[in-house]
Amino acid sequence: MRVLIAGAAGQVGQELLRLAPERADIVAMDRTSLDIADASQVAAVIARVKPELIFNAAAYTAVDKAESERNLVWAVNCDGVANLATAAQQAGIPLLHISTDYVFDGTGQQPYSETSATGPTGVYGASKLAGEQALVRQCTRHIILRTSWVFGAQGNNFVKTMLRLGGGRDKLGVVADQRGCPTSAASIADTLWSLAKQFETQGTLKWGTYHFSNAPACSWHEFAVAIFDQGLGADLLDRVPAVDAIATRDYPTPACRPAWSVLDCSKLKAAYGITQPDWRNELGKMLAQLKSGQAEARLASAQRVVVKDLDEAFQANSQDTLAKASKF
Ligand SMILES: NC(=O)c1ccc[n+]([C@@H]2O[C@H](COP(=O)([O-])OP(=O)(O)OC[C@H]3O[C@@H](n4cnc5c(N)ncnc54)[C@H](OP(=O)(O)O)[C@@H]3O)[C@@H](O)[C@H]2O)c1
Numbered sequence: 430m431r432v433l434i435a436g437a438a439g440q441v442g443q444e445l446l447r448l449a450p451e452r453a454d455i456v457a458m459d460r461t462s463l464d465i466a467d468a469s470q471v472a473a474v475i476a477r478v479k480p481e482l483i484f485n486a487a488a489y490t491a492v493d494k495a496e497s498e499r500n501l502v503w504a505v506n507c508d509g510v511a512n513l514a515t516a517a518q519q520a521g522i523p524l525l526h527i528s529t530d531y532v533f534d535g536t537g538q539q540p541y542s543e544t545s546a547t548g549p550t551g552v553y554g555a556s557k558l559a560g561e562q563a564l565v566r567q568c569t570r571h572i573i574l575r576t577s578w579v580f581g582a583q584g585n586n587f588v589k590t591m592l593r594l595g596g597g598r599d600k601l602g603v604v605a606d607q608r609g610c611p612t613s614a615a616s617i618a619d620t621l622w623s624l625a626k627q628f629e630t631q632g633t634l635k636w637g638t639y640h641f642s643n644a645p646a647c648s649w650h651e652f653a654v655a656i657f658d659q660g661l662g663a664d665l666l667d668r669v670p671a672v673d674a675i676a677t678r679d680y681p682t683p684a685c686r687p688a689w690s691v692l693d694c695s696k697l698k699a700a701y702g703i704t705q706p707d708w709r710n711e712l713g714k715m716l717a718q719l720k721s722g723q724a725e726a727r728l729a730s731a732q733r734v735v736v737k738d739l740d741e742a743f744q745a746n747s748q749d750t751l752a753k754a755s756k757f
Contacts, residue, residue: 430454430629433480435463435513436487440584441527444618445484450626456480460487462739465509468516475516477739482625485513485526488557492531493683495553502556510560514568523570523628523636525621530577530609530642532558535687540646542693543575543638551684561638572624573638574617577690578652580711581614582718587649591656592719598670605650605674609690610642613711617641620703627701635700640692643708650674655709663716 430453436442437457449455456478463474465487475483489495489505510526517524531554532547549555564571580586594601620641628634647655650672657669677686697703 431480433478433483435465435485439486440579440581440614441617442486443583444581444614448618465513466504468512471512472516475520483517483524484621492553496683499552502552506556507559511563514564518568524568525572526564528561528573528575529557530690535689537689540691540693543696570636575640576612576617577609577642578611579614582715588656591653592660595657595670596666600671602673602675603650603653604677604680605648606676607686607688608646608648610646611652611708612642616706616711639697640694641697642692643711644705646691659712659716663720
């Protein structure tokens with residue numbers, strides 16, 4: 430089955446490449462080869478690649494910067510998703526898209542279900558919600574997978590920030606009054622591939638919106654403490670700093686952060702049997718990847734397969750592409 434990955438250079442995009450089934454026929458494109466904000470490019474690429482499934486891992490994800498770059502954020506997270514949705518619908522291709530806990534206002538006290546009222550508080554969350562709505566309107570066969578607190582060996586994330594800051598400081602203040610579920614990019618990729626395999630076997634999926642995160646819920650402070658503990662154990666740190674629990678009001682940011690981000694993932698489990706991995710195990714795997722330098726090696730190898738020029742890629746790989754176009 431041929432799968433097109435948009436946003437292949439991001440945290441989740443890289444894991445989609447790394448964890449792709451052996452025989453999957455993948456056309457992975459980063460922003461330089463497929464800008465989802467460009468409607469005509471999206472239509473042309475889909476017409477040329479003729480995928481049977483599309484993963485959208487592309488997004489504008491800089492939550493704070495988003496507050497001052499509204500037009501760009503909207504062009505990617507709303508219009509970009511609409512472009513993919515329109516082209517996918519016209520070509521009859523299902524679109525599996527990733528969204529976020531930031532579509533909620535963060536004032537909840539129970540895990541958010543797929544039917545909980547949305548109410549984003551910042552530009553990023555509002556643009557992601559608008560993207561979801563465009564997808565629902567414009568592409569019948571879609572999956573929206575909302576997730577939270579993503580970390581992985583590729584790209585920038587909280588784990589890497591803590592390792593960087595923690596190594597050089599005696600003391601660090603980390604917010605303790607925001608709760609959510611850290612989620613490894615690898616487990617998101619696994620979930621998407623599991624859905625893709627089911628689509629290939631059954632020819633359909635139970636379309637709609639689903640929540641997926643790792644478990645259990647914790648605060649950023651608890652997450653930081655676990656990162657330092659495991660980072661020390663994995664020899665990625667020589668020492669750990671004291672971690673002070675601070676309040677959100679003591680760490681002002683341009684974008685408001687949800688105090689409560691916990692997602693109820695029972696719908697995905699009921700529909701597909703997909704359970705929530707423990708983020709502490711996922712963190713251990715990510716740190717082991719960093720430790721062994723696999724991350725860099727995988728990044729290098731993954732980048733080799735990100736398609737920069739479609740015509741060139743198809744000419745060079747036509748035999749390979751045909752060979753792999755069988756079931757995975
Ligand atoms: N990170 C989190 O904590 C988090 C939490 C919840 C949900 N999510 C969602 O999870 C998904 C994956 O996030 P991630 O953490 O993997 O983000 P990421 O590492 O920032 O990756 C996003 C990728 O999209 C690319 N991109 C940006 N604009 C694009 C465009 N116009 N066309 C094509 N590609 C474009 C980026 O390229 P450049 O780097 O070159 O701009 C980047 O490679 C997103 O939908 C995000 O909203 C993330």
